[in-house]
Amino acid sequence: MGGIDISSYPQIKNDYGSFPSITKDLTTVPKDSVDVDSFVRVKPSYTYTEVDATVRGYLEGDFSMHLSPMDACVKAYYDGTMSASELQAEYETMLKKELFGSRENPAGPLTQWQKETEMDFYNAFRQKLLTAAVERNNAEGEGYITGEMNAQRSWSYYNSDYYYASQAAISAITTATQKVSEEHGSSFQVPDYLAQGETDLYNFNTALKGDPFIVSDYHYIMDPDVVPPKHFKWFFETGGDPSPSGSIKLTSFMTVDQNGNKTVIDYTTDTFDPKDPSKGRTWVSYTDEDGVEHRLGTDLVFNDSKDDLQKLSDLLFFSERDTDKAGLLHGFLSNLQLYSKGYFHRFPLPPRSMNFMV
Numbered sequence: 001m002g003g004i005d006i007s008s009y010p011q012i013k014n015d016y017g018s019f020p021s022i023t024k025d026l027t028t029v030p031k032d033s034v035d036v037d038s039f040v041r042v043k044p045s046y047t048y049t050e051v052d053a054t055v056r057g058y059l060e061g062d063f064s065m066h067l068s069p070m071d072a073c074v075k076a077y078y079d080g081t082m083s084a085s086e087l088q089a090e091y092e093t094m095l096k097k098e099l100f101g102s103r104e105n106p107a108g109p110l111t112q113w114q115k116e117t118e119m120d121f122y123n124a125f126r127q128k129l130l131t132a133a134v135e136r137n138n139a140e141g142e143g144y145i146t147g148e149m150n151a152q153r154s155w156s157y158y159n160s161d162y163y164y165a166s167q168a169a170i171s172a173i174t175t176a177t178q179k180v181s182e183e184h185g186s187s188f189q190v191p192d193y194l195a196q197g198e199t200d201l202y203n204f205n206t207a208l209k210g211d212p213f214i215v216s217d218y219h220y221i222m223d224p225d226v227v228p229p230k231h232f233k234w235f236f237e238t239g240g241d242p243s244p245s246g247s248i249k250l251t252s253f254m255t256v257d258q259n260g261n262k263t264v265i266d267y268t269t270d271t272f273d274p275k276d277p278s279k280g281r282t283w284v285s286y287t288d289e290d291g292v293e294h295r296l297g298t299d300l301v302f303n304d305s306k307d308d309l310q311k312l313s314d315l316l317f318f319s320e321r322d323t324d325k326a327g328l329l330h331g332f333l334s335n336l337q338l339y340s341k342g343y344f345h346r347f348p349l350p351p352r353s354m355n356f357m358v
Contacts, residue, residue: 069094070128073091077165084172087172087173099117099118106184108185109185110186118181122173122174130170134208137162140159141159144237145237146281152241153240155235155238157233157234157235157236158336159232160232160233163205166204174188205221219337222335226335228332229328229332230286231287236280237282238302240341241277271299272299277340278301278304280301280338281298281300282298283295283296283297284333286329294318296317308340310337311334311336313330313336
């Protein structure tokens with residue numbers, strides 16, 4: 001009987017037996033040679049256009065369209081195509097599927113395993129929400145950098161829109177989780193993430209940690225619980241030159257004539273230079289109810305002293321007739337501080353002490 005001779009193929013072993021590996025004979029089909037229009041719908045909830053686009057993406061090596069249900073929800077929410085209430089409903093559906101499988105409304109309280117699964121699912125979704133907000137914030141901030149960023153420079157950006165969007169999303173999934181728990185005779189308590197040291201799960205302010213944003217002993221934001229004004233932005237950058245001679249700057253030049261008269265030429269300026277490590281630049285803005293953006297900014301000169309650490313409220317101040325709004329703006333500016341690159345390495349903070357007296 002005729003057929004394919006598989007004796008020359010190497011064998012692959014797994015729990016189900018041994019199978020011939022034919023990967024060596026597989027070839028890549030040119031994408032233009034495949035008639036993707038011949039593909040049909042594979043799921044009733046998909047439109048032909050969606051399947052066609054997905055198939056085309058796979059054939060052309062683009063896997064970005066293939067998102068997990070969690071990632072798809074998070075993306076849709078921040079893209080503005082899914083509301084917070086829709087996110088809550090979708091999350092609840094996914095959570096129930098995770099806990100109960102195909103059973104739609106099982107009776108009885110949650111088991112210990114289900115409670116642990118519920119917490120793991122909630123934490124994973126919450127982290128994705130905060131991570132996505134941080135990534136979008138930072139990607140937006142990169143567009144404000146002057147010149148080329150390098151290891152000798154530092155920068156930070158904060159858009160409060162991502163704070164409010166992530167808070168609304170967290171509120172939605174928390175409500176959904178509590179609802180599912182209560183429906184099955186249980187309760188759900190949000191963990192104390194700060195006490196556990198899980199700053200990436202607490203809120204947007206603490207998730208913006210590391211480079212370019214740090215919430216720790218070395219930080220730009222002083223209290224992560226201070227609520228920012230709506231539609232508020234802040235940007236800060238320092239200069240720095242990665243070249244070997246970048247740290248050598250001619251600041252002045254002095255000449256002495258034959259009579260002993262000295263002439264000093266000062267080359268320093270207060271203007272921001274992205275290649276000068278002694279320079280910095282910062283600005284803040286907020287958009288009012290009429291859609292008008294109000295912006296303040298200033299250039300900074302660092303002198304390699306403790307004075308390099310400054311509160312933003314000491315540098316910039318909005319004169320706002322609305323006292324409530326003025327108070328909110330000034331309060332958040334007072335919660336932000338900036339400093340030269342490597343400041344806390346030169347001037348480390350004293351270790352925190354604990355009082356054990358009773």
